[in-house]
Every structure is written in C-alpha cells, then in structure tokens.
Amino acid sequence: MKREYKNNDVFHVIEEWAPKHLAYDWDNVGLQIGTYNKTVKKVMIALDVLESVVDEAIEKKVDLIIAHHPLLFNPVKRINLDTPQGRIIHKLLTNHITVYAAHTNLDVANGGVNDMLFDLLGIVSRDNLTEVSRQKLYKIVVYVPATHVDKVRSAMSEAGAGHIGNYSHCTFQTNGQGTFKPLEGTNPYIGTKNELEFVDELKVETIVQEKRLTKVINGIIDAHPYEEVAYDIFPLENQGETFGIGRIGTLSATMKLRDLCEYVKSTLKVPNMRVIGDLDKNVRKIAILGGSGEKYIHLARQKGADVYITGDMSFHVAQDAWQMGLSVIDAGHYIEKVMKQATKLFLEKELDNNLIEIITSETNTEPFQFI
Incomplete structure (x- = not known):
C-alpha cells in the first residue's frame, strides 16, 4: 500500500492519460521547474502559471502545480528578479513548488x-x-508455471493489457512444457542446480498498447515466481487508438x-x-x-x-x-479553462484522496476585458 506520493507518481498518472510524445515538436511539456522526487500532498490545477497563480499556490501551501500552458517555452538565458518571469521562478524555487505542464499532449489526448x-x-x-498519431499495439507472451498462471494473468490485466474494443482482460493460453537448467549462482524457484528441469507451464498471450507496455512487463515480473522470466514482445499491424x-x-x-x-x-x-x-x-x-x-x-x-x-x-x-x-x-483562448475541473476529477479518480489533495486555481488569468 502506498504511504505517500512523489511528484513523479502524479506525472506518471498524467502521462498515462496524455503521453508526452503526443505533444507537438515545438511544445515544451513535462517538468518545468522543481523535482521528480519531492513528496506531494497538495496539487493545484491551473491554466497558466502567472505570478498571481504562484502567489495563490504559496498561500494555499501547494506542493505541485499542474498547468496547461507551459511556464517555459523558450530557453532561459538569465533570471532577472526584476522581471515577472524572474520573480515567478524565484518564488517557485524558494517555496519548493514544482511546476509540470501538459499542453498540446492534453489537447490531442482522448478525453483531453x-x-x-x-x-x-x-x-x-x-x-x-x-x-x-496512432497508438502502437504489441502482443506480449509469457510462460508461467500452472501454479501461478492466475496471478500473472491478473497482473497483466490490471496493468492495462488485454483491452480489445469494449472488452478487458482478453488473453489466450495454451498448455506446454518448459525446460531449463539452473546454473551456478542461481536460486531457482523450481529445480536443482545443474540438472535439466521439465515443468508444466502455460503460455499466456495478450495485446497491449505501447504506453502501457512497460507497466505490463513490470507487473508480469512482480507476479512471476521465476528469477528469470521468459517473455516475448511482438509488434502488431493492428490499428490502435487514434489521436x-x-x-x-x-x-x-x-x-x-x-x-x-x-x-x-x-x-x-x-x-x-x-x-x-x-x-x-x-x-x-x-x-x-x-x-x-x-x-x-x-x-x-x-x-x-x-x-x-x-x-x-x-x-x-x-x-x-x-x-x-x-x-x-x-x-477566446481562455475557454481552455475547462481543463482545470476535468483534470481535478481525473486525478481524484486515479489517486488516493486520503494521501493527496487536488484543488483548482481560482485565479483569473484571462488578459482581455471588453468595454
């Protein structure tokens, strides 16, 4: 059970929804200022990172600002504390507030x-x-002793593998026999060192989106009893999710x-x-x-x-x-403010609300007035 969240845990959840590779090449998304590793207890969702927004974050003791519009678009050549940008950077660093941006990747993402x-x-x-963009799809195949097939299959599905249309937990399995010989320096779950072992195993295969591939592999390794897990990954020509x-x-x-x-x-x-x-x-x-x-x-x-x-x-x-x-x-550009409440609801659904608080910025960053 997770006892605390780090900034990177929140970044990972955002990037599951809006992967950084969806951003336009001219954009600057992801970590803007701060650290991946600081414990985060309070997150504020903002459209922009203006000085007034940073002041609000300081007053509300926010650890992390998730913004739509990046604070840093162009390389920073100097930090002049007499300029708005310089004051913003100074306030963020001295108050240990991290800023992360999800911009054109959140525009493109489904549900964005x-x-x-x-x-x-x-x-x-x-x-x-x-x-x-179109999501790449892979087939992942893993060989599992019969005693652990349910655990491994469940781990694959929980990590996001096996989604076909409106169906989840889609897998196929076949019975077979695996062989291996544990060599010196091993600590085999089954078998004896330097002796050929024959084990009844099942081959479990399923489909997985590229963005979930690493998570699925890690889930398999965590659930599998063997020291060395045998698995294969095949790129597919199937049409994946479009963006x-x-x-x-x-x-x-x-x-x-x-x-x-x-x-x-x-x-x-x-x-x-x-x-x-x-x-x-x-x-x-x-x-x-x-x-x-x-x-x-x-x-x-x-x-x-x-x-x-x-x-x-x-x-x-x-x-x-x-x-x-x-x-x-x-x-107007400011209609993108809809991302604040929607992102708040998304993070509240994905994160343990007993460990982290999600709020939206109340600062108006619309520069235009009509008279």
Missing part, C-alpha cells in the same frame, strides 16, 4: 481539452478534426447560429465573443479546437462543419473563413 469542450456542449458523434487535434461532431438538433452563440457563452461562461457568419443561419455540424485554431479553418470546412469554435482568429484568416461560408465562433 477538446473532448472536455465537446462534453460540456453536448455534441455527439464526435471524430478527430485531423489525426496526428487527433480538434474534434468535429453534430448537435442533437439544428439551431440558429445566434442561439448557438448564446448557448456557448452560457455553457462555457464566456462573457463576450467574436462571430463570423450569418447569425440567422441554421447550423448543426460543429468543429472545435481549443486555443489558437485559425490554421485549421480549411480543414473544418472540408469536413463539412457549419461552425468552427476556436480562439485567436486574426483579421485576414477571419475574412477567409467568411468568404468560404464557414461560420466561426471565436470564444
């Missing part, structure tokens, strides 16, 4: 930021706006663009927004990309979207969308 927005808006029949940027789907019923704007404002708690298109137009098919999504307007149109919900639209790109007949709701 764009799915969070879809869930809140009740959009159904979703698909990726564009695919960026994409943005989502596209349909509303449960057609509505006017004007009404959709009011619905988005109310649901996502956006006080004001910019809109491109005929407000009296009927719309149903919706594309969403949280953050800055203007470079995907042509793809949204090609996929048949009536409306594209995103942020940070520039003037000429907005004109292009208008001319091609694509309605756009620029709800």
Whole structure:
C-alpha cells in the first residue's frame, strides 16, 4: 500500500492519460521547474502559471502545480528578479513548488481539452478534426508455471493489457512444457542446480498498447515466481487508438447560429465573443479546437462543419473563413479553462484522496476585458 506520493507518481498518472510524445515538436511539456522526487500532498490545477497563480499556490501551501500552458517555452538565458518571469521562478524555487505542464499532449489526448469542450456542449458523434498519431499495439507472451498462471494473468490485466474494443482482460493460453537448467549462482524457484528441469507451464498471450507496455512487463515480473522470466514482445499491424487535434461532431438538433452563440457563452461562461457568419443561419455540424485554431479553418470546412469554435482568429484568416461560408465562433483562448475541473476529477479518480489533495486555481488569468 502506498504511504505517500512523489511528484513523479502524479506525472506518471498524467502521462498515462496524455503521453508526452503526443505533444507537438515545438511544445515544451513535462517538468518545468522543481523535482521528480519531492513528496506531494497538495496539487493545484491551473491554466497558466502567472505570478498571481504562484502567489495563490504559496498561500494555499501547494506542493505541485499542474498547468496547461507551459511556464517555459523558450530557453532561459538569465533570471532577472526584476522581471515577472524572474520573480515567478524565484518564488517557485524558494517555496519548493514544482511546476509540470501538459499542453498540446492534453489537447490531442482522448478525453483531453477538446473532448472536455465537446462534453460540456453536448455534441455527439464526435471524430478527430485531423489525426496526428496512432497508438502502437504489441502482443506480449509469457510462460508461467500452472501454479501461478492466475496471478500473472491478473497482473497483466490490471496493468492495462488485454483491452480489445469494449472488452478487458482478453488473453489466450495454451498448455506446454518448459525446460531449463539452473546454473551456478542461481536460486531457482523450481529445480536443482545443474540438472535439466521439465515443468508444466502455460503460455499466456495478450495485446497491449505501447504506453502501457512497460507497466505490463513490470507487473508480469512482480507476479512471476521465476528469477528469470521468459517473455516475448511482438509488434502488431493492428490499428490502435487514434489521436487527433480538434474534434468535429453534430448537435442533437439544428439551431440558429445566434442561439448557438448564446448557448456557448452560457455553457462555457464566456462573457463576450467574436462571430463570423450569418447569425440567422441554421447550423448543426460543429468543429472545435481549443486555443489558437485559425490554421485549421480549411480543414473544418472540408469536413463539412457549419461552425468552427476556436480562439485567436486574426483579421485576414477571419475574412477567409467568411468568404468560404464557414461560420466561426471565436470564444477566446481562455475557454481552455475547462481543463482545470476535468483534470481535478481525473486525478481524484486515479489517486488516493486520503494521501493527496487536488484543488483548482481560482485565479483569473484571462488578459482581455471588453468595454
């Protein structure tokens, strides 16, 4: 039973959900400032790491900040305490607060930021706006004495192997006979040194996603009675889980663009927004990309979207969308704040709440005002 969590334990849980390799190559995700090894009792989820957010973390005695937007994008050439960045770094280090960022990997991940927005808006029949990655699949085969086959098979399944569609714990096993000769320096579970041993064994095989492969191997080794565990790993051509940027789907019923704007404002708690298109137009098919999504307007149109919900639209790109007949709701970059509560709920589900407290930042980091 775990008695405490280290920062790295929390990082591992986040990366099971949003692996770092899903991040864009220009991004900077993962540990930003701090340590992997410090005990963590209180985590705060934030959209940004501004000085006001750090002050909030200090006041609330937070050990770890999980942020969506990275604190450090570019190499730091100097730490000047007269600048906002310098003060932030100084406060974090002197108060022993670690910062970790899950950015474009959390945008791309299934269940990530764009799915969070879809869930809140009740959009159904979703698909990726564009695919960026596909999970690799492997077959793992292990040879186990009959006395321990249930224990090893259970360990494989609990570590995440054996998922096919909506089925879990999928394995196949065959009976056979294993041979081995323990040599000098061994301490065999079965058999005698320098004598050939014949053992009734079962070959257990199953499928596993690449991101869970190491965890499954470790589970097998921990559950297996032998000093040296015999297992094989085969790459598969089967199609694994897909990951994409943005989502596209349909509303449960057609509505006017004007009404959709009011619905988005109310649901996502956006006080004001910019809109491109005929407000009296009927719309149903919706594309969403949280953050800055203007470079995907042509793809949204090609996929048949009536409306594209995103942020940070520039003037000429907005004109292009208008001319091609694509309605756009620029709800702002700040709609990504939905990640705070959703990430809190995810971590509370995955971690022992008796050992660690998860809170969300209450600091408003939206820089724009409308007058």
